[in-house]
Amino acid sequence: xxxxxxxxxxVCNLFAWFLAIFGIYVIxxxxxxxxxxxxxxxxxxTFMAFLLVAHGGEKMQSWVRKDRFTLxxxxxLTLFISAGLLGMSKTFFFNFLAKAGGVFGGVLxxxxxxxxxxxxxxxxxxxxxxxxxxxxxxxMILLYMFSAAHPQEPMGREESGHDR
Amino acid sequence: MKARxxxxxxxxxxxxxxxxxxxxxxxxxxxxxxxMDDYFIANAQGEAAANNVVTSIVFDYRGFDTLGEGxxxxxAVISVAALFRKRGHN
Amino acid sequence: xxxxxxxxxxxxxxxxxFLALWFRNLLSSVISLSxxxxxxxLEFFYMQAPDVAIAEAGIGAGxxxxxxxxxxxxxxxxxxxxxxxx
Numbered sequence: 348x349x350x351x352x353x354x355x356x357x358v359c360n361l362f363a364w365f366l367a368i369f370g371i372y373v374i375x376x377x378x379x380x381x382x383x384x385x386x387x388x389x390x391x392x393t394f395m396a397f398l399l400v401a402h403g404g405e406k407m408q409s410w411v412r413k414d415r416f417t418l419x420x421x422x423x424l425t426l427f428i429s430a431g432l433l434g435m436s437k438t439f440f441f442n443f444l445a446k447a448g449g450v451f452g453g454v455l456x457x458x459x460x461x462x463x464x465x466x467x468x469x470x471x472x473x474x475x476x477x478x479x480x481x482x483x484x485x486x487m488i489l490l491y492m493f494s495a496a497h498p499q500e501p502m503g504r505e506e507s508g509h510d511r
Numbered sequence: 512m513k514a515r516x517x518x519x520x521x522x523x524x525x526x527x528x529x530x531x532x533x534x535x536x537x538x539x540x541x542x543x544x545x546x547m548d549d550y551f552i553a554n555a556q557g558e559a560a561a562n563n564v565v566t567s568i569v570f571d572y573r574g575f576d577t578l579g580e581g582x583x584x585x586x587a588v589i590s591v592a593a594l595f596r597k598r599g600h601n
Numbered sequence: 602x603x604x605x606x607x608x609x610x611x612x613x614x615x616x617x618x619f620l621a622l623w624f625r626n627l628l629s630s631v632i633s634l635s636x637x638x639x640x641x642x643l644e645f646f647y648m649q650a651p652d653v654a655i656a657e658a659g660i661g662a663g664x665x666x667x668x669x670x671x672x673x674x675x676x677x678x679x680x681x682x683x684x685x686x687x
Binding site: 377378379380383423428431458460462466468469474481492495 | 560563570575582585591592595596
């Protein structure tokens with residue numbers, strides 16, 4: 348696919364980074380604010396969609412590598428399953444990390460409060476793993492679809508998007 | 512002509528069922544609480560230690576369903592990669 | 602006041618859904634679907650479901666629009682034609 352015009356490329360280059368920051372914020376603060384791993388991962392994948400639509404598939408293929416995203420997806424799912432299987436003697440997800448333990452083992456006061464980032468036990472870990480998995484998976488889908496699309500528009504034109 | 516009569520009958524049946532279902536909907540903006548809702552609102556903060564009750568349901572109480580969701584996404588990525596792979600070389 | 606806002610959101614959903622079917626230009630239809638998704642996300646936020654609103658804004662308005670645009674540019678058709686026409 349041919350890249351879009353200079354105006355569209357500049358706007359996408361600027362606003363894609365705001366999308367990436369917002370998505371990472373939604374993933375990391377999943378246990379405090381609305382959102383979670385899936386929503387934040389979808390927003391970060393929208394960052395990849397912005398750059399793909401603006402710059403075309405061939406240029407993005409030279410910037411990023413597909414196997415890194417495969418690795419991200421497999422790592423996220425493996426982290427999810429292994430953290431769930433840690434306490435299989437009682438139930439799924441009930442392990443020593445739940446509620447208190449590890450990095451996210453802060454004590455949460457009951458009642459309306461502002462919350463702290465280092466609380467919630469396994470939930471923050473699950474948010475991170477699902478977020479990594481969704482970012483890898485949706486970016487993989489977009490990269491494959493953009494690399495397999497053979498453009499039917501006349502080749503040799505430098506830019507497209509204002510061609511009507 | 513026969514297909515048009517069939518479409519008309521199906522539209523009437525579905526519309527009648529939808530209208531009869533809409534009569535029993537509670538007013539807009541007034542959620543009717545169930546015992547499950549009350550349990551989650553009262554106990555989720557103490558049991559799951561997270562302020563966001565929705566996330567504590569998705570990732571703690573119903574964590575096995577979230578695993579299924581991840582498996583669905585993984586299957587979708589595998590099928591897209593199998594559909595759009597480069598043929599011939601590579 | 603908030604009721605007028607809510608009714609205008611619902612009316613925009615209806616109008617953009619109608620325009621997505623009415624446009625002959627396929628790119629305009631895709632952009633209209635994106636606007637529909639954005640206002641459905643606003644409606645979810647009004648109904649106090651911000652999780653669903655973020656998911657709808659990310660997937661419906663962002664990712665599916667990008668996938669539709671790449672499908673349109675790969676197929677190369679700009680206009681919707683009826684059968685029999687050329």
